[in-house]
Amino acid sequence: xxxxxxxxxxxxxxxxxxxxxxxxxxxxxxxxxxxxxxxxxxxxxxxxxxxxxxxxxxxxxxxxxxxxxxxxxxxxxxxxxxxxxxxxxxxxxxxxxxxxxxxxxxxxxxxxxxxxxxxxxxxxxxxxxxxxxxxxxxxxxxxxxxxxxxxxxxxxxxxxxxxxxxxxxxxxxxxxxxxxxxxxxxxxxxxxxxxxxxxxxxxxxxxxxxxxxxxxxxxxxxxxxxxxxxxxxxxxxxxxxxxxxxxxxxxxxxxxxxxxxxxxxxxxxxxxxxxxxxxxxxxxxxxxxxxxxxxxxxxx
Amino acid sequence: xxxxxxxxxxxxxxxxxxxxxxxxxxxxxxxxxxxxxxxxxxxxxxxxxxxxxxxxxxxxxxxxxxxxxxxxxxxxxxxxxxxxxxxxxxxxxxxxxxxxxxxxxxxxxxxxxxxxxxxxxxxxxxxxxxxxxxxxxxxxxxxxxxxxxxxxxxxxxxxxxxxxxxxxxxxxxxxxxxxxxxxxxxxxxxxxxxxxxxxxxxxxxxxxxxxxxxxxxxxxxxxxxxxxxxxxxxxxxxxxxxxxxxxxxxxxxxxxxxxx
Numbered sequence: 001x002x003x004x005x006x007x008x009x010x011x012x013x014x015x016x017x018x019x020x021x022x023x024x025x026x027x028x029x030x031x032x033x034x035x036x037x038x039x040x041x042x043x044x045x046x047x048x049x050x051x052x053x054x055x056x057x058x059x060x061x062x063x064x065x066x067x068x069x070x071x072x073x074x075x076x077x078x079x080x081x082x083x084x085x086x087x088x089x090x091x092x093x094x095x096x097x098x099x100x101x102x103x104x105x106x107x108x109x110x111x112x113x114x115x116x117x118x119x120x121x122x123x124x125x126x127x128x129x130x131x132x133x134x135x136x137x138x139x140x141x142x143x144x145x146x147x148x149x150x151x152x153x154x155x156x157x158x159x160x161x162x163x164x165x166x167x168x169x170x171x172x173x174x175x176x177x178x179x180x181x182x183x184x185x186x187x188x189x190x191x192x193x194x195x196x197x198x199x200x201x202x203x204x205x206x207x208x209x210x211x212x213x214x215x216x217x218x219x220x221x222x223x224x225x226x227x228x229x230x231x232x233x234x235x236x237x238x239x240x241x242x243x244x245x246x247x248x249x250x251x252x253x254x255x256x257x258x259x260x261x262x263x264x265x266x267x268x269x270x271x272x273x274x275x276x277x278x279x280x281x282x283x284x285x286x287x288x289x290x291x292x293x294x295x296x297x298x299x300x
Numbered sequence: 301x302x303x304x305x306x307x308x309x310x311x312x313x314x315x316x317x318x319x320x321x322x323x324x325x326x327x328x329x330x331x332x333x334x335x336x337x338x339x340x341x342x343x344x345x346x347x348x349x350x351x352x353x354x355x356x357x358x359x360x361x362x363x364x365x366x367x368x369x370x371x372x373x374x375x376x377x378x379x380x381x382x383x384x385x386x387x388x389x390x391x392x393x394x395x396x397x398x399x400x401x402x403x404x405x406x407x408x409x410x411x412x413x414x415x416x417x418x419x420x421x422x423x424x425x426x427x428x429x430x431x432x433x434x435x436x437x438x439x440x441x442x443x444x445x446x447x448x449x450x451x452x453x454x455x456x457x458x459x460x461x462x463x464x465x466x467x468x469x470x471x472x473x474x475x476x477x478x479x480x481x482x483x484x485x486x487x488x489x490x491x492x493x494x495x496x497x498x499x500x501x502x503x504x505x506x507x508x509x510x511x512x513x514x515x516x517x518x519x520x521x522x523x524x525x526x527x528x529x530x531x532x533x534x535x536x537x538x539x540x541x542x543x544x545x546x547x548x549x550x551x552x553x554x555x556x557x558x559x560x
Contacts, residue, residue: 014386017378032412095309118496121532125319175556195301224407
């Protein structure tokens with residue numbers, strides 16, 4: 001259309017059309033992040049007010065046992081959640097991708113429905129399910145187990161974190177698995193490969209991009225969750241997200257909150273870079289693998 | 301092993317629906333204290349519509365959601381059009397920039413917006429809520445519309461041009477009708493994302509502009525009420541409505557990419 005006839009004016013029009021988006025990203029994402037990066041090095045008065053200047057005190061304070069403990073616990077929970085989400089996501093994605101073409105969209109919609117349901121609703125549904133008098137406790141009583149309520153508990157936190165992030169893990173793994181040629185599975189079976197071997201040598205390597213995305217989209221975002229530890233954990237074991245909210249809205253200690261936010265941001269950038277490296281290595285070895293595939297196939 | 305995998309997967313589907321099922325069943329529970337199931341009632345749904353604070357926050361969320369979704373869809377449409385149809389130079393750079401909010405953890409976006417708004421002297425309220433929600437919905441709207449535009453057959457608009465249609469007529473009579481379902485999808489996804497957001501709203505809402513999720517959260521901190529189960533059930537039904545409107549095929553393309 002336009003680009004065929006008047007390429008130059010349409011290019012100019014293109015940049016003009018990109019202007020609103022560039023303005024939103026610059027003014028509401030880039031500038032605020034630069035400001036918060038700056039604030040993380042600012043000196044704070046005893047009440048947490050921002051005095052400007054330059055100091056590394058805020059980062060040093062994060063090593064204080066109070067903060068270090070939360071940081072350590074959060075990293076542990078995030079790693080656990082990312083691992084569980086990715087393994088369970090892999091199992092579900094493989095199941096969906098190996099169903100007949102007609103059933104696949106139906107199963108995918110079954111994953112999408114909870115994903116698009118309001119995050120808070122998904123979270124408090126767990127209180128209904130696991131809370132005192134709820135169906136789960138009633139079932140335990142029926143089986144003769146004496147129980148009062150599973151909310152608040154570590155188990156409730158872990159389950160609802162999995163529930164919140166599982167769909168985010170399923171989508172990218174399913175997307176990468178969908179492009180795997182099904183005849184590879186048959187070929188592996190013909191060559192006598194067992195279930196584990198078929199997965200370890202075909203499905204896991206070929207869905208590596210999806211698996212990397214899954215870890216990236218679940219690990220660091222888990223750190224920022226603040227609703228679940230309060231509602232299902234009783235606020236006893238806060239995640240980094242709770243700490244950031246408290247520092248900004250209650251303690252009004254902006255520099256310290258900014259430093260903690262920067263830690264989360266840097267971790268996210270590192271995980272994006274790691275995922276990028278894995279992808280590059282994969283696509284490199286996939287290209288190499290294709291050229292020597294006959295040899296590889298005989299090795300299976 | 302293959303069968304074990306299938307059984308685990310089926311159990312996961314049960315896991316995905318157990319909380320939702322409990323929510324729906326207990327929303328009709330006549331017992332006051334939601335402790336055990338006593339009998340069937342519509343009472344909690346009726347009380348929901350008498351809760352003025354809740355209705356007020358529903359209005360705020362709907363208003364913010366509509367404005368943010370319209371802005372995200374319009375800005376996303378312009379960007380997608382420039383990137384896909386006009387093939388501006390530096391495409392990868394612009395796409396990357398627009399997708400930044402998907403990578404940056406929401407809580408970091410939230411606190412940095414709060415910091416900037418307060419140092420700019422902008423009081424928290426509808427405006428700051430809308431700005432924050434545009435940030436997180438713009439990448440979604442742009443992705444949906446870019447996907448839709450790149451799957452359009454270019455020969456359709458070429459044919460229109462060959463037949464003497466001006467660029468504007470080509471856009472209005474050929475492109476726009478073809479893109480209408482995706483524009484609706486972009487709008488609905490943006491609206492849903494804004495409507496259910498709690499992280500950005502925690503930092504950008506002001507006094508008197510409490511959104512529905514913020515209201516639910518503060519109610520929950522004192523305990524779960526049967527009305528909340530009723531509200532949750534209505535929101536699940538609304539989600540089903542959104543998915544049906546967007547369409548299953550389009551939903552799959554958005555979340556799991558185009559067919560290989």
